[in-house]
Amino acid sequence: MLEVSGLTKRFGGLAAVKDVSTSFERGRITAVIGPNGAGKTTFFNLVAGAYRPTEGIVRLDGEDVTGMRPDRMAMLGLARSFQTTTLFEDESVLDNLIVGHRLRTRSTLLDAILNTARARADNRECRRKAEEALSFVGLDHAADRVVADISQEEKKRVAFALALATEPRIVLLDEPAGGVNPEETAGLARLIRKMAESGLTVGLIEHKMGMVMGLADKVVVLDHGEKIAEGTPGEVSRDPKVIEAYLGADFALAGAGHAAM
Ligand SMILES: Nc1ncnc2c1ncn2[C@@H]1O[C@H](COP(=O)(O)OP(=O)(O)OP(=O)(O)O)[C@@H](O)[C@H]1O
Numbered sequence: 001m002l003e004v005s006g007l008t009k010r011f012g013g014l015a016a017v018k019d020v021s022t023s024f025e026r027g028r029i030t031a032v033i034g035p036n037g038a039g040k041t042t043f044f045n046l047v048a049g050a051y052r053p054t055e056g057i058v059r060l061d062g063e064d065v066t067g068m069r070p071d072r073m074a075m076l077g078l079a080r081s082f083q084t085t086t087l088f089e090d091e092s093v094l095d096n097l098i099v100g101h102r103l104r105t106r107s108t109l110l111d112a113i114l115n116t117a118r119a120r121a122d123n124r125e126c127r128r129k130a131e132e133a134l135s136f137v138g139l140d141h142a143a144d145r146v147v148a149d150i151s152q153e154e155k156k157r158v159a160f161a162l163a164l165a166t167e168p169r170i171v172l173l174d175e176p177a178g179g180v181n182p183e184e185t186a187g188l189a190r191l192i193r194k195m196a197e198s199g200l201t202v203g204l205i206e207h208k209m210g211m212v213m214g215l216a217d218k219v220v221v222l223d224h225g226e227k228i229a230e231g232t233p234g235e236v237s238r239d240p241k242v243i244e245a246y247l248g249a250d251f252a253l254a255g256a257g258h259a260a261m
Pocket residue numbers: 011014016034035036037038039040041042043
């Protein structure tokens with residue numbers, strides 16, 4: 001389990017995240033929502049070690065990991081979703097995963113040049129994990145296709161597979177369904193649910209409220225850096241503070257979970 005308490009990040013005079021406490025439980029999907037500029041991405045950056053908090057504590061399975069660097073956090077099992085723009089468009093899906101994974105394994109460049117036994121073993125291991133991750137995201141059939149030729153939704157799945165190939169315990173997904181149509185969004189939502197069911201701890205930032213409300217076990221609502229609500233999708237979508245700051249009266253009238261994806 002990942003826990004944060006009293007997390008604050010100031011940029012000069014601006015508190016982008018202010019005294020936020022919450023937890024991410026194993027096998028559960030915790031969504032972080034809020035208006036533009038509410039501090040969601042900064043919050044994930046603090047959790048993942050990309051930013052050191054001004055104040056507050058991050059604990060992973062009880063261990064204080066506050067301010068730990070992102071590569072150390074990755075070794076402890078935390079993975080972030082990657083933007084599809086980080087994929088190598090001219091390479092195959094499988095090669096993208098193998099390269100992505102190799103960047104995170106321990107063979108040094110010298111090993112690779114000398115093609116040592118360790119590098120060869122690492123290669124086999126990379127390929128195995130890449131194939132496993134591809135199968136999990138439902139893309140075994142696309143392993144040899146060039147990334148430039150696959151759909152935007154398939155690229156999103158490759159980006160998930162990149163995160164999964166590092167065999168994380170926790171994944172943080174920042175707007176995973178940006179730029180895909182409603183039907184594809186539903187498919188990605190099923191995949192995110194499958195990640196949680198496989199035992200992963202999932203953190204999700206997403207603006208598509210239909211998706212969030214249908215998917216999240218818990219929703220944390222940020223506004224101006226502060227947590228204004230936390231609860232089940234039903235609870236937060238009825239909360240007057242949340243409706244005023246973010247969801248709007250139309251959403252409340254339409255009812256949670258029925259809004260367009
Ligand atoms: N590196 C930085 N330096 C200075 N200010 C920053 C920095 N990163 C974020 N901010 C500010 O902190 C606030 C929160 O930004 P953040 O990107 O975390 O919000 P967000 O909720 O993720 O927004 P969006 O939904 O638009 O992605 C904003 O006012 C932003 O301008």
